[in-house]
Amino acid sequence: MKIQLTNTLTRRKEAFAPTDTKRVTMYVCGPTVYNVAHIGNARPPVVFDVLFRLLRHTYGEKAVLYARNYTDIDDKIINASIERGVPIADVTRAVEEQYEADMGALNVLTPTLRPRATENVPAMIAVIEKLIEKGAAYVVPSGVYFSVAADEDYGKLSGRSQDDLKAGARVDGEDDKRSSSDFALWKTTKPGEPSWEAPFGAGRPGWHIECSAMIEEELGSPIDIHGGGIDLIFPHHENEIAQSESAHGHPLARVWMHNGFLTMDKEKMSKSIGNIITPRELLEQGWQGETIRYALLSAHYKAPLDWNDELLEQAQKSLDRMYGAVLRLKDAPAAEAEPPAAFVAALADDLNTPAAIAELSALVTSANNSKKPAEQAQAKADLLAAGALVGLLQSDPEHWFRASFGEQAAEIDALVAERVAARAAKNYAESDRLRDALAERGVEVMDSASGSTWRRKG
């Protein structure tokens, strides 16, 4: 199966060919752990989780190395630590834990590697020293800066010329950097802030250097794929490229991928605007993790996606149909199967999840039409194998429909049993009364020749 991916560097869809098919490397910029992640922050981990699953399917589980970092040192974290009066590590570890829990609820697989910035400072210092040696960086009292003028192809990712940057540069007169577009590799220590010893003076790392250093340390450049949100193209990824390529003399990553934004009322979801909702809140409202995941995957990763309850409702209804098929086949033996080719082909075409979902829908229809045991076993296996590749249909189908009832389930079972008895006695007035009573509790009853089942009303 040939995978094609849109490369931000060339703005084209290209055939993906890893340097080494036995060691496929991918790095995605992870969270800055100062504060809970919102649903927009969850889009990259979910999107690249699908890519991770596809790569593992294609090259083998052990062949894919996926690193997603934790930025656990920066201004916001320091501020949060001061405001809450707790050590920095307490802030970062708590946020990390919550992040892991939220991602788990969205069926995001744990990446192969999860490096922390604070545990890789020596690697950052090494890169900075190399840049100073090469004349690509300079030391001034406020820190060490990368000299953009020293980098001839600076701007190649974002498509900005150095002239554009000068024209649009914001003025912030506090720095002693030589050019407004130069950026900090290292910030000289300040009282009350964490700092590390370094040959060019004690201090703490700038934002961009951690990814450059951790990629080198954990994976080794060039890596095959580097991903993140579209807002990271400039300056973050542009600067990573500048640093790494100036230091090492070869490309940092061969394919750069960027996901589009989640919006609320067409406006970018962002903490600074305040129009955010978190996975935690959605789960507390009763939405299931897979519903959230489905909603995130219902649009192509590069397209903007407007987040609202209707999107979630449609996602849940769509999943209900799929889980209905799985439930109907719950007694069919689970055959082993590869995900169907058309489904994989959709994903291989630049992660076209809407097309993949359309294939999934076709599998549901054929599962619902299957009659013979062998067909049913095959249909069930195909459906579940396809679902697994996008991280959907991972729950027990009965649990899917009944999760919201908890301890009430036993009572509902009893009412349904009463209704079955009434129907057997052809007491339809009573059976209809019971159905209405169940409906009021949000329960839908389904009768069949073999008895009655129930589930949450759609």
Add this chain to the structure above:
RNA sequence: GGCCUCGUGGCGGAGUGGCGACGCAGCGGACUGCAAAUCCGCGAACCCCGGUUCAAUUCCGGGCGAGGCCUCCA
């Protein structure tokens, strides 16, 4: 101001130089004691104006509209 996306049916959302996915909702039919679920079927769209072409929603130009980036940002 510079750079970059995008504009598809009631809603979500793929895709394509000619036969206009898929899902949600709606309508009709089958099934059902009646329903629900399921299946079968139906209606319904390519922002506007030019151009290229036998043929454009798809390519090119212009316009209008929406959004993003320009060193906090997924």
